[in-house]
Amino acid sequence: MADLKANDKSVNEKVISPAVIKRLPRYYRYLGDLLRNDVVRISSRELSQKMNVTASQIRQDLNNFGGFGQQGYGYNVEYLYNEMAKILGLNKVNNIIIVGAGNLGQALANNSDFVHNGFNIIGLFDVNPKLIGMIVNGVEVYDIDMLGEFIAGHDVRIAALTLPGSKASKVAGELVEMGVKAIWNFAPVDLRLPDDVIIENVHLSESIMTLSYRIHSKEI
């Protein structure tokens, strides 16, 4: 009982709550907007008014990662923006492959926001012979049979899954076998993968149903 209990994480690595993590990209977006508008410094109170959150929450959130501000001054926008980029891993190589080159996969490949934030889409994959060989926004569509070879030859840790739900689970398992560390899942299924695999879901059907609920519950 004299021992401290064993930790998965190293001693100084604080666990950040999911609620905080989800807010980080929004801070980053607002800081980028401020920077482009040549705003040099901002207080938590000013930022809270722009973002429609409390100043307390902003200070609490940021202080999970360090003291980026200065009493009596506030936060330097450019400095905080760059620190946020580091926290979010945007200063690292972030190559992405897209598995499923249908409409949604192509839409992602064409989305300029990702590239602007340092994400590189380096390959699309599909089973459909009509799509294979196509170039989408400068990126080639490969035969899905080439996945293993491609991943072995490139630094790919993130795969976007934009294929039918019926195929998603099987392909996700294969991707993980091949070395993929994170799945950005657009298929309407819950993937069951090893605990160390990161899964980020974008469930469009669930999103529109939430909207539908809110419309119809108002009218009762």
Place this chain on the structure above:
Amino acid sequence: MADLKANDKSVNEKVISPAVIKRLPRYYRYLGDLLRNDVVRISSRELSQKMNVTASQIRQDLNNFGGFGQQGYGYNVEYLYNEMAKILGLNKVNNIIIVGAGNLGQALANNSDFVHNGFNIIGLFDVNPKLIGMIVNGVEVYDIDMLGEFIAGHDVRIAALTLPGSKASKVAGELVEMGVKAIWNFAPVDLRLPDDVIIENVHLSESIMTLSYRIHSKEI
């Protein structure tokens, strides 16, 4: 002080927490899967194991809307599925227009999941003359100048916004002027609209950044 404090909502209309609302579509999806697999009844405990949540949470969530189960039996899958559809408003007409007929707009128009859940996409709109007149999955692309006329002539309460962030705020305001009640926003901006307008955001850049954070924070 003898008076009850005034309520916005009518007396028997319970306010449901956002956390609960966000979980409803997932229950609906699991119930649909069970139904297609001919499962007749299910207990909160069994369902909790499938969904990887607590049985307590399921019972609490459902009891916000009524007592759908029976002691000693559990829940009838078909009945609960149909009740969930009503709660989510899927038994009502849900026409959607898509403003922005680029890759993402077309991907939404081609997504069969929405149609399966009773959402009807009845028009796409764009400024690009090359897209106007095109038919996407049986739906025509109209000139964005036709928006007002189209909305006046159809029962459209939901508009998906799939256009560049620079145009989203202006168009959203116009849509609301024209009578749209809910915006499904895919543009990377926070829309400022009257309080009674429902906004559901799908921020893809924020989603991929959250994933990036989780990959890189593991490695430190």
Place this chain on the structure above:
DNA sequence: TAGATTGTTAATCGATTAACAATC
């Protein structure tokens, strides 16, 4: 009836907000 499982209250846990001493 006995067993199973709900509906619901109470307890716990986590996240947000408020407050203020520290400090630039």
Place this chain on the structure above:
DNA sequence: TAGATTGTTAATCGATTAACAATC
């Protein structure tokens, strides 16, 4: 220095889980 604003602790609020009486 005086004023402003952070970083951080304490208080509050809300959401989740546990427990169990009600009941099929």
